[in-house]
Amino acid sequence: MIHRIGGAVAALLLLGMTPPPAAGAGWPADHADPRPAAGDVALPMPCGGRMIFRRVETFGPAHWLADQKVRLGTGDPDLGFREDLRFDHVVGGLSTGGKPDRRHFLMGKYEVSAAQYAAVMAGCDALPAQGGLPKDDAGWFDAVDFTRRYSEWLLANHKDKLPMEDGAPGFVRLPTEVEWEFAARGGNRVQPAQEVARTFPMDGPLTDYVAHADPRSCDGMTQFIGSLKPNPLGLHDMLGNVGEIVMDAYRSTAQGRLHGQVGGFVVRGGSCLTSANDVRTAERHEEPFFAADTGGVRRPPFTGFRVVVGMQVATSQSRIEALKADARRGVQAAAPVAVADLPAAARALAVQAPTPAMADSLNRLASEIGAEMRRRTEVEADGARMAVRSAAMLMRGYRDEMVQVEKLDEQLKLLGAELRARGEKTRDAYLNRARITGEAYLSHLVSATETFGAEALRRQLPQVEAALDFPGAEGLRAMTRRFVQHAQTYQQKRPTDLSPLLADCRRPLE
Structure with missing residues (x-):
């Protein structure tokens, strides 16, 4: 895709920002962090660059199997097939002081820039002059391969800079859909009533926050990362500019849940092709993994990605034992003794059942009772x-x-x-x-x-x-x-x- 760079530079000058110099002048700050802020977390990149992240806090009861219930989607009936209102759960893989009650994950403050992508995928000699633009025309395999290579580079060269959990280092990956939408809405920095709004709270017009299909906004070209104001979590361009690829495969929504059929990959948040009326945090659409006309990888226009720092769940044997213990006592801690005994009683009967079929039925009943009790709690x-x-x-x-x-x-x-x-x-x-x-x-x-x-x-x-x-x-x-x-x-x-x-x-x- 050809971007009208001259207009983008002019837009930066109007915003009081310095356009990025040529690649030969080194790695300009505008290619990685044009708007430094308190709370930023930086990880090194090849060629002397950096990737900037923001903490996204999640909250829940103080045990390792706890998570936070979040609302996703929109109430628009015309979008019910892909964005129906539903609930899901999210929790960060990183804890504060090894305690399960304060957890978070790190999300990229900006969309991955062209310079950052080139540094990981092509080497220092390939850094583009306009490296502060977001990487676009990306496919799902491009995004996943970037996270793999960047994680390998960090583990080989700067393992000590990665966040640790229970002795295990983190790694870079794409966000899940739930992580992405939770962060796009403003996470726990917004009031519950604002969670159902079309966008995160904005102190000013849409064009101050979102690069979209308007002559006063994108005007047919991507904008430099950080050109506009951030959302309440300090994340820039969560909506607009380039659509953002997430880890999950696409599934439609059906009656408040995800449908069972799995399809292509998911792109979130809209782009410079999105009209002002269509800008919303719930926006999601499907793209095929492969292009039907060429048989090669599908790379949609105005499509990029941002990354998160994730963590494995079973970090050690002691953490596995803690997870087991939380699973065993989860229902008992959430309900009165007489009620909490129901799943255990059903499982005890299953042990004494005269036939395997009856044992299976009783075990399923115990699981259903336990799930319903947890849901009610x-x-x-x-x-x-x-x-x-x-x-x-x-x-x-x-x-x-x-x-x-x-x-x-x-x-x-x-x-x-x-x-x-x-x-x-x-x-x-x-x-x-x-x-x-x-x-x-x-x-x-x-x-x-x-x-x-x-x-x-x-x-x-x-x-x-x-x-x-x-x-x-x-x-x-x-x-x-x-x-x-x-x-x-x-x-x-x-x-x-x-x-x-x-x-x-x-x-x-x-």
Whole structure:
């Protein structure tokens, strides 16, 4: 594909960025990391280059078989055959301090650039002058071969730079579809209500974040990596520019799940060929592995990829034993004893069954009961976490509105009669909103405590706080803790007058 490079350079100049110099001048920063940011993780590359990654946090209960439930897809009925709303699970292979409750994976901050691809696949003499453009016209085999060669180079030359888990080094691979969409939506940096939006939250027009099919955007050419603003995780070009190949083979969606037929490979996120109306985080389409006209590898236009740092699951014998132990006690830890005994009782009967067919039926029944119990427990945990986060948002709204009331009361003291009358109307409007928000908070407190119980809400507090572990969310974390305290007070005392709890919402945060 021929790209109109002159226009791309002009676009960079308008953005205040320096166009990449010729390859002979070395490896320019714009070819690997044009927008450095706090939290970046760098791995070396051949020819003196770098690959930049961002942490994508996942949360779950503190055991190795725990994972995070995530929502995927869209509710558009016309796209139900390939993007139907469904739930899946994700968890990072890297832990903090070897503990299973704080886990993450590393995702490429940018799409793999032309310079990075050339350095791994063709050598230093092949670095292109316009190496800051994304690698495109790529096929699935190209992307997979890149990850293989890059992993081999890292393991041979910079093994000590790779993240380690339980003594085992990580490796570079393509992201799974679940990892890709979870990260594209903003991961745990977005509120639950924003997960179902068409795109991640944007503070400005679409053209500030997404290179798409518009004369004011792509205008028929790929854009340099990092030209536009990142998503909430600090990832650039998750939507638009070039479509991104993922590891999974394509499957349609059918009634909230993946269909059983496996097809070609999956390309995510749209590209410079995608119209503004079609830009969405759920976008996915199928490409054949091979071109029907030539019989060779299929390399679609405006198609590239980004990579993640992954980790094997069974890193050691001790980790295998931990996984076995978590599998054995998983149901028992999630349900009352009498209920948790049902799968074990069915398996015990299977041992004594008079025929192999009956034993198989009983073992299948035990598995189905266990799966249903885990599903129900997971649904309850999701609801409890949502209740804690929603309570914090209501508390923040009430506090903010009451602050405005107090400010206006002070200002009214300084105004004359005519202006004071107008100001009182504004003050009364804030006071009425605060009353409505306060009543909503207390109603939510009662409903959540009666539905889940104070202890269940408290158990979800670490995961909610972890999901809010980013700059600017300190107040919300404190409010989640205060809400749990209110739930415990309500459950213990069952007060008929809840106004002291509402007043406590305004107490300084700790």
